[in-house]
Amino acid sequence: MANRVCIAGVGMIAFAKPGASEPYHLMAAQAGRQALADAGIGYDALQQAYVGYVYGDSTSGQKAVYELGMTGIPVINVNNNCSTGSTALFLARQAVESGASDCVLALGFEQMKPGALGTVFDDRPSPFEDFDREAETLVGMPELPLALRYFGGAGLGHMQKYGTPLEAFAKIRAKASRHAARNPLALLRKELSTEDVMNAPMLWPGVMTRLMACPPTCGAAAAVLVSEAYARKHGLRTDVAIRAQAMTTDRPDTFESGDMMKVVGAGMSRAAAQSVYEQAGIGPDDLDVVELHDCFAHNELITYEALGLCPEGGAAAFIDAGDNTYGGRVVTNPSGGLLSKGHPLGATGLAQCYELTHQLRGTAEQRQVDGARIALQHNLGLGGACVVTLYEATA
Numbered sequence: 001m002a003n004r005v006c007i008a009g010v011g012m013i014a015f016a017k018p019g020a021s022e023p024y025h026l027m028a029a030q031a032g033r034q035a036l037a038d039a040g041i042g043y044d045a046l047q048q049a050y051v052g053y054v055y056g057d058s059t060s061g062q063k064a065v066y067e068l069g070m071t072g073i074p075v076i077n078v079n080n081n082c083s084t085g086s087t088a089l090f091l092a093r094q095a096v097e098s099g100a101s102d103c104v105l106a107l108g109f110e111q112m113k114p115g116a117l118g119t120v121f122d123d124r125p126s127p128f129e130d131f132d133r134e135a136e137t138l139v140g141m142p143e144l145p146l147a148l149r150y151f152g153g154a155g156l157g158h159m160q161k162y163g164t165p166l167e168a169f170a171k172i173r174a175k176a177s178r179h180a181a182r183n184p185l186a187l188l189r190k191e192l193s194t195e196d197v198m199n200a201p202m203l204w205p206g207v208m209t210r211l212m213a214c215p216p217t218c219g220a221a222a223a224v225l226v227s228e229a230y231a232r233k234h235g236l237r238t239d240v241a242i243r244a245q246a247m248t249t250d251r252p253d254t255f256e257s258g259d260m261m262k263v264v265g266a267g268m269s270r271a272a273a274q275s276v277y278e279q280a281g282i283g284p285d286d287l288d289v290v291e292l293h294d295c296f297a298h299n300e301l302i303t304y305e306a307l308g309l310c311p312e313g314g315a316a317a318f319i320d321a322g323d324n325t326y327g328g329r330v331v332t333n334p335s336g337g338l339l340s341k342g343h344p345l346g347a348t349g350l351a352q353c354y355e356l357t358h359q360l361r362g363t364a365e366q367r368q369v370d371g372a373r374i375a376l377q378h379n380l381g382l383g384g385a386c387v388v389t390l391y392e393a394t395a
Helices: 024-039 060-065 084-098 129-138 146-162 166-180 194-198 228-234 266-280 297-306 315-320 337-341 345-361
Strands: 005-012 048-052 075-078 103-110 202-204 219-227 240-248 289-291 374-381 385-393
Touching (some): 005 024, 005 084, 005 228, 005 345, 024 060, 024 103, 024 219, 048 060, 048 084, 060 075, 075 084, 084 219, 084 240, 084 385, 103 345, 146 315, 166 297, 166 315, 166 337, 219 228, 219 345, 240 345, 266 297, 266 385, 289 345, 297 337, 297 374, 345 374, 345 385
Parallel strands (some): 048 075, 048 103, 289 374
Antiparallel strands (some): 005 240, 103 219, 240 385
């Protein structure tokens, strides 16, 4: 029988602009210490560590973890693009659920450079070759940075298919800013109006303004996962548990559908969400709070539909009704999301875990979603992998 997996402790440092943070290993160690303190255990209790980052040399995970202790435990380095943090969480959950370990650390960090993401190793085939080919065929615009071209193209596809106005994406960014204003760990805490977002400089005329894209960010976050039996034996928390989790990768229709929304992972997201709902025996109407991957406002809108929060083509109406925020049907990204909180790639998934753990504990302070009992986390890595995690309050 599979072990029930509980979140015993979480940690997260305030995210910062590139050049304004400590080195990666110090950020990671700080988040790790917070998670251990929150769990009420020492480093010597850990039996494994899964450490995620995207931009760093091999075994950077050991460099980070050795700041916490050197007990000889397995340290596994994880790199899965923007879903890296949730991939570390996925592996840690598997280790505990299977009985391979009882107490595991999932840690994620990123020390980023300013500007758009780019290729590091240009002397070999890019893993994005197939994605580039589809983007060139479907949207052109080769002069744009890779991520902007992909997600902007996906948003354009939604606009063309459903008549979605540019203002819908602006409303998402304005909502993110209102939520982030309540989050002391968010990078961007200034409240913005829809008009502020619409009037920002255009990155892609008619498709995207600068404020609709998340900023490059440095930061770290962590979680300690334990089996319920271990927690009860050692007096640790059992009030938040992982009820279901799924990871998906691309299928042939990513490249065969002629749909930029699928190129950027809408199909992976839908499949992962459906798997989680089936595992848990619930549906999207049962969710209280969601942290989803809003690297661009366009991806948040597309993901509403992929997760089943609203019907296909119904995202603009969902936004206009205020169903994505406090007082609406389901609060999305109470942390401010990637758009306002920031997006240090390896840390993002674990920062989402941090937020949702506090929501389900009832300790999210000004961001608290009243009565939150069921929470969903969606973390997407272009190229690709998607991890969807369902948490429940058990106390």
